[in-house]
Amino acid sequence: xxxxxxxxxxxxxxxxxSSISTTHNNTPISALIRTLDKTYNVCELExxxxxxxxxxxxxxxxxxxxxxxxxxxxxxxxxxxxxPSLAITINGGLNGISYLEYIAPGILAQSVLFISIFxxxxxxxxxxxxxxxRLLCSPVPRTAxxxxxxxxxxxxxxxxAAIIFIVAVMMQISINFNPLNLIGVAAIVFTFGIxxxxxxxxxxxxxxxxxxxxxxxxxxxxPLFFASNALYPTQLxxxxxxxxxxxxxxxxxxDALRILMITxxxxxxxxxxxxxxxxxxxxxxxxxMAFRRMER
Amino acid sequence: xxxxxYGKHKDHQVGIVHGRExxxxxxxxxxxxxxxxxxxxxxGISFEVFPNxxxxxxxxxxxxxxxxxxxxxxxxxxxxGSIQVFGIDAISxxxxxxxNIGYVPQSLSLVGELSGYxxxxxxxxxxxxxxEQRHGNIYRILELLDISEKADYQVRNYSGGMMRRLEIGTxxxxxxxxxxxxxxxxxxxxxxxxxxxEILRRLVCKLGTTIFMTTHDxxxxxxxxxxxxxxxxxxxxxxxxxTNLKRNVVVGVSSNGRGTVGGDxxxxxxxxxxxxxxxxxxxxxxxxxxxxxxxxxxxIILKDADSLFSKLLNTLVNAGIRLDSIDMQxxxxxxxxxxxxGTRIQEAESQAMESWKSIRNVRRTFxxxx
Numbered sequence: 162x163x164x165x166x167x168x169x170x171x172x173x174x175x176x177x178x179s180s181i182s183t184t185h186n187n188t189p190i191s192a193l194i195r196t197l198d199k200t201y202n203v204c205e206l207e208x209x210x211x212x213x214x215x216x217x218x219x220x221x222x223x224x225x226x227x228x229x230x231x232x233x234x235x236x237x238x239x240x241x242x243x244x245p246s247l248a249i250t251i252n253g254g255l256n257g258i259s260y261l262e263y264i265a266p267g268i269l270a271q272s273v274l275f276i277s278i279f280x281x282x283x284x285x286x287x288x289x290x291x292x293x294x295r296l297l298c299s300p301v302p303r304t305a306x307x308x309x310x311x312x313x314x315x316x317x318x319x320x321x322a323a324i325i326f327i328v329a330v331m332m333q334i335s336i337n338f339n340p341l342n343l344i345g346v347a348a349i350v351f352t353f354g355i356x357x358x359x360x361x362x363x364x365x366x367x368x369x370x371x372x373x374x375x376x377x378x379x380x381x382x383x384p385l386f387f388a389s390n391a392l393y394p395t396q397l398x399x400x401x402x403x404x405x406x407x408x409x410x411x412x413x414x415x416d417a418l419r420i421l422m423i424t425x426x427x428x429x430x431x432x433x434x435x436x437x438x439x440x441x442x443x444x445x446x447x448x449x450m451a452f453r454r455m456e457r
Numbered sequence: 458x459x460x461x462x463y464g465k466h467k468d469h470q471v472g473i474v475h476g477r478e479x480x481x482x483x484x485x486x487x488x489x490x491x492x493x494x495x496x497x498x499x500x501g502i503s504f505e506v507f508p509n510x511x512x513x514x515x516x517x518x519x520x521x522x523x524x525x526x527x528x529x530x531x532x533x534x535x536x537x538g539s540i541q542v543f544g545i546d547a548i549s550x551x552x553x554x555x556x557n558i559g560y561v562p563q564s565l566s567l568v569g570e571l572s573g574y575x576x577x578x579x580x581x582x583x584x585x586x587x588x589e590q591r592h593g594n595i596y597r598i599l600e601l602l603d604i605s606e607k608a609d610y611q612v613r614n615y616s617g618g619m620m621r622r623l624e625i626g627t628x629x630x631x632x633x634x635x636x637x638x639x640x641x642x643x644x645x646x647x648x649x650x651x652x653x654x655e656i657l658r659r660l661v662c663k664l665g666t667t668i669f670m671t672t673h674d675x676x677x678x679x680x681x682x683x684x685x686x687x688x689x690x691x692x693x694x695x696x697x698x699x700t701n702l703k704r705n706v707v708v709g710v711s712s713n714g715r716g717t718v719g720g721d722x723x724x725x726x727x728x729x730x731x732x733x734x735x736x737x738x739x740x741x742x743x744x745x746x747x748x749x750x751x752x753x754x755x756x757i758i759l760k761d762a763d764s765l766f767s768k769l770l771n772t773l774v775n776a777g778i779r780l781d782s783i784d785m786q787x788x789x790x791x792x793x794x795x796x797x798x799g800t801r802i803q804e805a806e807s808q809a810m811e812s813w814k815s816i817r818n819v820r821r822t823f824x825x826x827x
Contacts, residue, residue, distance in 0.1 A: 202582045206568070209579070213570040213611065291564035295627070298530040300555045301583050 196308070199301045203309025208316065218317065221279075222324040225272035229328060233261045233268070236392075246397060258423055265334050266418035267391025269325045270353065270411060273318035277354050278382060280314040281361025282374050289371060307362055307448045314358025315351040322350045336422050345421040349437065353414040356441030359448035366451040385411045390419075410440035482541070483508045483635050483667040484529060489538035491524050498524040500691035501538065506669050508634075511661055513682030514671040515790070517798055521691040522671035523563065526639050529669070530560045542635060556584075559628030563639040566624060569613035573604055573623050576612060577630060584631040598626040601656060618649025625656060636660065638670040642677060650674075654681050675790040685790075687797040694797035699790060704760060706788035706796055721762035721788065723769070725755045726781040735778055742772045753781070762787070 211218060237260035240247040247260075287293045296306055329336055364381070368374060388402055389395075389411040395403050406412050417433035420426055484506040491499040499521045506512040514522045527533040529540055531551035540547040547554045567576050577595040586594060599605045602622040604615075612620065621641070628636055641657070642650040654677070660666040672678050678685055679699045686696040695702065704720070727735055729752045736747050736755065743765070747755045759765055762785055773780060 199583065202579070205582070206579045209575060210568060210570045289564075291562040291566040292568065294530075294532055294562050294564075295560065295566040295580075296583070298532055298555055298558065298560045299580075299583050300552055300585065 192302075196302045196305045199305035200308040200312065203296075203301065203306055204312045204316075207310065207313035211313075211317070218320055221272070221276060222321060224275065225268045225321065225325055226328050228268045228271070229261070229265065229325070229332060233264055233332075236264075237261050247393060259334075261332065261334050262423050263419070264392055265325070265329050265336070266422050267389070267415050269322055269350070269422075270389075270415045270418055271386050271391055272321045272325060273350055273354050273414075274357055274382060274385060274411060276317045276321055277314045277357035278361045278378055279317075280310055280358035281363075281365035282378065284310060284362055285365045285368060285371055285374060288365075303453050304449050307359060307445065307452050310362060311355045311358040311445065311448070314361075315354035318350045318354030319347060322346065337425060342421045346418060349414060349417045349421065349434070352437055352441050353410075356410065356437070356444045359441070359444040363444065363448040363451040366448075366455045385409060389415055391415045410437060413437050413440075482506060483510075483543060484512075484669060485539075485541040486525075486529070487539045489525070489528060489540060490536045491521075491528060491533070492536045497691050499528070499535070502688070502691070502693045503538075504686050504693060504696055506667060508667050509661060509665050510683040511657065511668040511670065511681055513678050513685045514669075514688055515673065515675075515678045515682075515685050515794065516671075516688035517673065520688045520798070522688060523639055524691075525688075526560075526637055526669075526671060530558060530637055531555055556631070557633055557635060559631070559633040559636045561624050561628045561636070561638040561641060563643065565620060567612045567620060567627070570611060572609045572611055573599065573615070573619075573626075574608040576623060576627055580627040581630040586631055594630060594632075598629055601659070602626045603652070616649075618645050618652065621645055621649065621653060622656065625653065629660075632664070634665070635667045635669065638668065640672060641670055642672075642674060650677070657681065675794065679790050687794065689798040702793045703788045703790065706792045720758050720760040722786045723757040723759060723762055723766070724750070724782075724784045724786070725757070725773075726753055726783070727755065728779060728781070729753050731778055735773070738772065738776050738778070739769070742776075743769065745769075 240260050284293065297303075326336065361381075364377065365374075368377065384405070386392075388398075388405040389409050390406060391411065395406045395412070398406060413433040413436040417430060417437065420430050420433070482505045484504075486505070487503050488501045489499050489503070490497070490501055502521070502525065504512075514525060516522055524533070528535045529542065529547060531547055531554055534548065542554045543557055545553045545557070568579070571579070574595060577598060578591065581591045581595065596605070599608050602619075602625065604619055604623060604626075607615065607619065612623065615623065625636075625638070625641070628638075636657075638657075642653050645653065657668055657670075658681070661668060670682070672682075682699060684696060684698050685702060687694045687702075697705075725735070725747070732749065732752075732755065736749075739745050739747050739757070745757055745759065745765075747757045750756045757769075766785060770783065
């Protein structure tokens with residue numbers, strides 16, 4: 162460092178010297194605005210990371226593509242020939258759609274689920290690296306940290322959706338491309354992504370060591386995915402599994418996506434959207450509470 | 458080079474530093490306690506950091522340094538006691554404390570994927586720095602840290618020293634009056650360490666910033682800190698300036714055997730037949746008692762031996778005494794540390810090396826995973 166440059170710095174500093182800052186006015190409105198503003202900043206930070214390094218996004222797109230191309234193709238063949246009840250329920254009960262068309266929304270929901278669970282995992286990394294401490298001792302509201310990270314999870318889900326749509330078109334799965342339906346799909350994916358990102362944040366605040374994450378991820382994603390209507394109609398499940406599927410938020414997301422992308426039977430859409438909205442709200446609340454508790 | 462020997466703590470009652478008014482203390486901690494389960498991490502510590510000084514926490518690993526920092530930075534809630542930062546209660550009003558501190562944790566907190574500029578930009582936004590100030594502010598910080606030319610590189614390509622400097626930079630974006638650093642130079646090479654010191658001193662001298670830091674680097678504690686607290690097993694053993702701490706180190710038992718004495722040790726090696734003669738000369742000419750160590754050596758314990766050393770030498774030469782050797786040992790912070798922490802620095806340091814290694818590993822992983 163040259164003396165000359167430092168002196169220049171010193172001169173400029175004298176104009177903006179540090180002083181003790183006083184608190185903001187804390188009306189509910191200004192607190193809300195501040196929270197939303199900081200949510201945007203936390204989100205921006207996350208998006209900048211993705212922009213600089215998007216390999217992760219691409220790698221994560223591979224799994225759902227494999228599910229569609231390998232599992233989807235194989236199982237649609239098997240179900241046609243060997244599982245008459247599955248074929249009948251899908252084809253007969255739902256306007257004669259193919260099995261691939263049936264699972265495409267399920268695979269989309271599953272990939273969003275995986276992406277969202279990753280939000281919590283990356284937060285544990287940040288905690289261990291010390292990045293989280295920096296955020297926690299800044300004036301950024303706790304709620305804004307949770308919301309910012311969850312919203313990023315929702316946005317990542319949208320990118321997944323785009324990739325899966327492209328693959329589905331390439332596989333000649335007929336998807337409804339009505340703009341209103343597309344907006345609906347985006348809204349469902351975003352909400353679902355936010356909800357499960359929040360859930361994963363809540364869980365990650367309770368995890369002390371990084372090694373336990375992957376076991377826990379398995380423990381969480383397996384039942385959510387398989388005890389839902391993503392791969393097969395719930396009518397074909399034993400009763401106890403149907404009950405689990407009924408309280409599984411994933412089922413509602415898959416159902417809503419299936420209506421908007423494939424079937425167009427709008428009967429249950431309102432129930433689905435309602436269930437999804439409620440579960441997402443609960444998860445956000447849960448995550449914020451858990452996050453606040455963490456500082457003790 | 459700025460003159461570093463200010464001793465600001467003497468002026469604290471005024472409450473005005475560099476023409477700006479400050480509360481009487483930057484940090485005031487009273488009877489702070491923190492329990493993790495049944496373990497007492499902090500066992501009732503009290504101390505005060507005055508505005509515009511560099512206050513250091515020196516202690517072995519596990520002494521409670523990081524826990525203290527976590528309490529002050531509002532990252533954890535203490536089990537008991539009180540903390541005030543510029544008169545603001547950190548426990549009941551953490552948000553206002555957060556606005557007034559910049560925190561540099563021991564582990565690496567930068568975002569590796571982003572450039573140095575982006576890291577500073579994002580922290581500016583998170584801290585609510587007004588838009589029109591951000592850009593100029595960031596460039597000034599980059600200049601101070603001497604990383605302007607690497608500002609647009611991804612941080613994961615930075616050297617350890619650059620990462621550390623940038624990290625300090627991210628704590629400066631909102632011009633906080635108090636900066637808290639946990640082991641600021643751990644794992645840095647000597648040059649990187651000197652640069653960090655230089656930056657911290659500039660902040661104190663030019664901005665009136667107060668610095669609270671932990672360290673187990675003796676040289677750093679000695680050269681950088683205005684005052685030191687030696688902490689061991691969750692308790693503060695002593696708080697004083699490095700100079701006073703060294704001066705008061707107990708180096709031996711006084712000649713009457715009843716008390717302990719502190720100061721510098723001068724060891725004389727002389728032919729054994731002139732021993733009693735030398736003792737009497739020193740006593741008569743200078744009024745100092747020399748002790749017999751063995752057949753050929755004498756020991757003198759003196760406070761401020763620097764000033765008396767040449768006089769002693771002259772006295773002995775004038776008396777025609779043949780000296781085989783003369784040696785002066787000044788107590789170091791190592792001795793202070795031993796006395797209060799009950800362990801040698803090397804031992805604490807070897808533990809430190811462990812954590813140093815782990816930090817370096819984190820840095821390495823960080824670069825790989827980005």
